[in-house]
Amino acid sequence: MTGRAFKALPKAEHVIIDSWEDVFYRKNQNFRLQKGAQKLILAMNRSGFIRKGSKNCQNFGADSFYYCSPVRNCISGCEYCYLQGMLSSANLLAFVNTDDCFEELRGLLKAENIGKERKMLLPVTYDNDLYTLEKVFGLVGSWAEFLAAEKPEGLTVEVRTKCGTKAFAEAGLKASENMVFTWSVAPEENIKRFEPRTSPLRARIDAALHCADAGQRVRLAFDPLLAVGCDWQKGYDDLCALLAETGLSRKVEAVGVGCFRIPADYLRIMRKNAPESPLAFDRYEYKDGTNGYPDEKQALVTGYVKQKLEECGVPREKIYSYS
Ligand code: SF4
Incomplete structure (x- = not known):
């Protein structure tokens, strides 16, 4: 992976550091300023790659x-992204000892008794969008190779992305039955306003269709749902209409739905x-360490979008709601 990153970034100046923690967790960093000129830190992970999923996430x-x-960290800059609250640095940190990660996973699958009866979901892209960085790191390909070779029963590795047809074609389709590709989708208006530097909606849908038509498992994430402005329903009406028109609503294996929420x-x-x-x-309410829309608004927005999804052809049992 290190060689691939060097090759992809031939003009990069190399600086040897003793400890990535000292650089990445340095105090008094300015996330917003760093975001404008992100550096890449290549490091060894000695403290473990895999953590328990948060109650705030869709399982x-x-x-x-x-x-x-x-x-x-991520090269996009979505306005709602929790990374800006979670990390003091906006620099990209990539761990190069991928084989150690696979070894850790083998142990975890055994410890959790994952197999025919017990299923595990393991997203690998919560703190990044790996597909948009495939040229640099090749990590989606490494995961696909590992999974194709070992075929661990009961395990689903989720690659979540906002990439469009161009990035998807450049990266190439990586395939394994144990992988699922989840496209984050949102009304075009919200993408323009809150998700700068990500692909337009139609390009994401086309990439997802390409993936599904190639026989891969595809999911959609309507997450975070944002009810901004007085006409938020129209954005989700149009989005669901596009899913019906392109046929994607009938090709996905599941759709996750959840309103914006963030640790306080x-x-x-x-x-x-x-x-x-x-x-x-916006007006949020605090509950169990998390801020989100008040219960009533959450139920209204989630209920509305679920109904629209059903109307556009996604069966009810395939819709997973966070709340
Ligand atoms: S694409 Fe995902 S990880 Fe990247 S900034 Fe947007 S929300 Fe955050």
Whole structure:
């Protein structure tokens, strides 16, 4: 992986550091400033790759839910992204000892008794969008190779992405029955406003269709649902109409739905860093360490989108709602 990254970034200046922790967790860093000129840190992970999934995340009904973070931080800059509250650095941190990660997973699958009866979901892209960085790291390909060779029964590795047809074609389709590709989708208006540097909606849908038509497992994530402005329903109406029109709604194996929510500590930092963001300063309620829409609004938005999904051809049993 190190060689691939060097090749992909031939003009990069190399600086040898003693400890990635000292650089990445340095105090008084400015996330927003760093985001404009991100550096890449290549490091060895000695403390473990895989962690228990958060209660704030969608587990699609799996018995066992963990996540893995081979790369921390992302080249996109979504306004609602929790990374800006979770990490003090906006630099990209990539762990190069991928084989250690696979070894850790083998042990975990045994310890969790994963197999025919007990299923595990393992997202590997929560803190990044690996597909958009495939040229640099080749990690989706490494996971596909590992899974194709070992075929661990009961395990689903989720690759979540906002990539469009161009990035998808450049990266090439990586395949394994144990992998599922989840496209994050949102109304075009929200993409333009809150997800700069990501692909337009139609390009994501076309990439997802290409993937499904090639026989791969595809899911969609309507997450976070954002009810911004008085006409938020129209955005989701149009999005669902497009899913029906393109036929994607009938090709997905599941759709995850969940309103915007964020740990309270992260929201505090987000507000400090983005004092002009209407999204950060919307009205949220605090519950169990997390801020999100008030219950009533959450039920209204989630219920509306679930109904639209059903109307556009996604069977009810395939819709997984966070709340
Ligand atoms: S693509 Fe995902 S990880 Fe990247 S900034 Fe957006 S929300 Fe965060």
